[in-house]
Amino acid sequence: MSDTFDETTAVDEAAPIQEARHWEDETWIAQVIKNEDDDGWAVSMTLRGEAEPALIGPWTMGRDKKNPKPLDAPAFHTLVKTAHEVRRRHEQQLQARLHRQVSIATEAGAFVVTLDIVPDDDEPYATLAARDADGQEVARKRVDAGFRLTADSAAAWLARELA
Incomplete structure (x- = not known):
């Protein structure tokens, strides 16, 4: 085992995950999950460091009508905007209360x-x-x-x- 620091390994470990059912950036984590209430799929958006998702919503079925549509950059960015808005409204409601x-x-x-x-x-x-x-x-x-x-x-x- 080498004691030298490998910069490529450090960069790869810090790279965000961008997979079909799991997508993340520095702030948000999106995960496509099986909807336990029916045959469909759902997506959860969790703010990094928090235990509970800020948003859980239905997710689109793929072309085979069995598996979920894969996450991609435009969908992730839309989900981030929606989750951010949900959090902002929740904070406003709490402040009003x-x-x-x-x-x-x-x-x-x-x-x-x-x-x-x-x-x-x-x-x-x-x-x-x-x-x-x-x-x-x-x-x-x-x-x-x-x-x-x-x-x-x-x-x-x-x-x-x-x-």
């Missing part, structure tokens, strides 16, 4: 009240905060993660805080 905002007008002026939920497994909580029209924070309080933010609850909370 964890962040709420209402605008209120009081005798003291106009305010924007936000509720930011911290989904801790052991002790979830939320932070309630109010900003004035200039964007300056005027109040902040830690509340229960189940706090219901409405214009009325925000106005009542802010009235107590500013009193």
Whole structure:
């Protein structure tokens, strides 16, 4: 066995796999799999380093109507775009679920009240905060993660805080 470094071996080991049922790049891994629910095929797109696929969808049958159509570069790039969009929508949905905002007008002026939920497994909580029209924070309080933010609850909370 040689102790010398072989650059061609290092390059080959780092080369992405591009096979008929398995295709990958530096970021994504596509894998054509047998669909257990029927006679068809599915494709999964997994972000490198993550355990769960970001996308699983039906895959086209080949000409023999028995085997899957092989993966190729254009199909892989389309799958990457779709998987990226699914992840982006999921992140937006999560952000919308964890962040709420209402605008209120009081005798003291106009305010924007936000509720930011911290989904801790052991002790979830939320932070309630109010900003004035200039964007300056005027109040902040830690509340229960189940706090219901409405214009009325925000106005009542802010009235107590500013009193």
